[in-house]
Amino acid sequence: MYSLDHQVLRTDIAGMPLDWISYRDAVRLYHLQQVEYTCGALLYQIRGGFNSVTRRRSVIDVNSIIATRGDSYASIKASRSYTPPLSNQALFARDGYLCMYCGGKFKAKDLSRDHVTPMSQGGTDDWKNVVTACKRCNNHKAGGTPEQANMKLLAVPFVPTHAEYVYLRGRRVLADQMQFLLAHFPRTSPLHQRIQLREQSRRSGGVPLQ
Numbered sequence: 001m002y003s004l005d006h007q008v009l010r011t012d013i014a015g016m017p018l019d020w021i022s023y024r025d026a027v028r029l030y031h032l033q034q035v036e037y038t039c040g041a042l043l044y045q046i047r048g049g050f051n052s053v054t055r056r057r058s059v060i061d062v063n064s065i066i067a068t069r070g071d072s073y074a075s076i077k078a079s080r081s082y083t084p085p086l087s088n089q090a091l092f093a094r095d096g097y098l099c100m101y102c103g104g105k106f107k108a109k110d111l112s113r114d115h116v117t118p119m120s121q122g123g124t125d126d127w128k129n130v131v132t133a134c135k136r137c138n139n140h141k142a143g144g145t146p147e148q149a150n151m152k153l154l155a156v157p158f159v160p161t162h163a164e165y166v167y168l169r170g171r172r173v174l175a176d177q178m179q180f181l182l183a184h185f186p187r188t189s190p191l192h193q194r195i196q197l198r199e200q201s202r203r204s205g206g207v208p209l210q
Contacts, residue, residue, distance in 0.1 A: 006043055007170060009065045009177045013037075017166045017184055018068075026062045040064035040176040064174050084165035086127055088113055093168040095132035096194040100154050101146070102137050112138045116153065117145055127159040155190065164191055 007020040010029075013036045021029075027046050029035050044062040084090070092111050099106060100114070114133035117123030120143050131153065133141070141149040160168060163184035167173065173181075178195070185191060 004044065006064075006172060006174065008043065008062060009040070009166075009170075009180065011065065011067045013067050013069050015067065017163045017181055019166060020170055023062055026066060027060055029066065029068055030060050030062070034068045034070060036067045036069055038063035038066050040180070041174065064177055065180055082162055083127070083159055084162060086125070086130065090160070090165060090168040091127075091130060092132050094158075094160060094164075094191070095155070096198060098132065098154075099134040099137050100131035100157075101133055101141070101151050103154055104134055106134050110134060114138050114141060116157065118143050121145065128157050131155070131157050158190060160191070161186060161189075164189060167191070 004023055006023075008023060008026040010018045010021050010026075012018060023044050023046065026035075038061075041064045042061055043064050046060045046062060047057055088111075089108070091113055092108055097105055097108070097111065099111070111132050112135050113130050114137075115123045115125065116129050116131060119125065123129050137151070141151055146153045161184075163181055167178075167181045167185075170177070182192070182195070
């Protein structure tokens with residue numbers, strides 16, 4: 001069994017990733033009979049009270065991925081026009097905790113959100129105009145564009161799909177959850193290579209930055 005801080009990946013009945021939930025929320029969905037099917041590894045066995053007649057104790061098995069019914073926003077989230085909310089946590093994860101100027105890898109506390117085209121020059125605060133930058137590079141760039149600051153942008157910023165956003169919001173994503181989410185990423189997604197590099201770093205002894 002896993003520690004109780006591992007998250008459960010919730011999907012709709014068609015297998016569209018929706019969000020991460022705690023084991024408590026998962027148990028509630030099981031109890032309300034909202035879980036249509038499960039897949040992935042068995043995370044927890046939650047034991048409840050005893051039946052007054054049979055004297056048998058209730059047990060709920062919680063898997064790493066559960067499919068539920070009743071989410072009316074699934075089709076909206078799956079559409080190409082859907083744009084997930086922007087946050088530093090998701091932004092840093094999108095860019096692999098790398099500074100998009102010097103290429104260095106940092107912990108979240110040492111990173112910042114940089115506007116490629118500064119807002120003072122008409123830039124917007126959205127996925128296509130923001131990248132992860134270490135505080136040193138962000139200070140050096142100041143209120144200029146990369147060209148004005150004579151700095152090279154290492155990767156083009158992009159808007160993640162909902163499935164990619166779910167991954168970016170995950171904590172301690174398990175292997176089976178990872179494979180499930182990867183199957184929903186666009187084939188051209190830059191995250192494929194970034195996740196591969198991240199896994200190689202982890203296997204070689206690198207310390208996770210999340």
